[in-house]
Amino acid sequence: MLHYHTLPVTAFQQNCSLVWCDQSKDAAVIDPGGELETIEWEIERLGLNLKAIWLTHGHIDHAGGVAELAARQPLDIIGPHEGDRFWIDGLPQQGAMFGFPPAQSFEPTRWLHDGDTVRVGQETLHVRHTPGHTPGHVVFHAPQIDRCFVGDVLFAGSIGRTDFPQG
Numbered sequence: 459m460l461h462y463h464t465l466p467v468t469a470f471q472q473n474c475s476l477v478w479c480d481q482s483k484d485a486a487v488i489d490p491g492g493e494l495e496t497i498e499w500e501i502e503r504l505g506l507n508l509k510a511i512w513l514t515h516g517h518i519d520h521a522g523g524v525a526e527l528a529a530r531q532p533l534d535i536i537g538p539h540e541g542d543r544f545w546i547d548g549l550p551q552q553g554a555m556f557g558f559p560p561a562q563s564f565e566p567t568r569w570l571h572d573g574d575t576v577r578v579g580q581e582t583l584h585v586r587h588t589p590g591h592t593p594g595h596v597v598f599h600a601p602q603i604d605r606c607f608v609g610d611v612l613f614a615g616s617i618g619r620t621d622f623p624q625g
């Protein structure tokens with residue numbers, strides 16, 4: 459069974475989410491933009507084994523904490539689509555522009571493509587490439603809990619719809 463817990467982080471209060479498999483307690487953190495102490499405290503409170511960082515896109519409020527978190531422990535950095543490489547390379551400048559704590563760029567372990575899947579423990583989520591907000595934006599769809607982790611993409615209709623257009 460897949461579980462999730464959402465934590466608003468950074469001055470922008472964007473939704474960072476922890477997702478995990480309850481059999482293995484393996485977890486991924488989606489969009490750790492900052493406030494790493496809060497995120498790590500939740501991981502400890504929930505008794506999870508953090509394995510990976512998943513990214514919807516390269517804006518600082520979503521990706522600003524990635525380099526520091528990945529420096530503290532070995533983690534795969536999964537996503538976003540390579541269309542956001544310039545946003546990730548520009549994280550230090552984004553930080554200065556928006557008054558965020560200093561952020562470093564990084565190289566993802568794996569760029570994502572439309573139709574890819576990502577795994578956490580026994581659970582699989584589906585990747586959709588959703589350019590618009592940024593060229594490399596992706597969303598993570600979890601049909602088993604009728605939930606989509608959408609980053610800064612807004613879908614017409616309710617969050618959690620499962621009838622994504624193919625394409």
Ligand SMILES: [Zn+2]
Nearest residue numbers: 515517591610
């Ligand atoms: Zn954004």
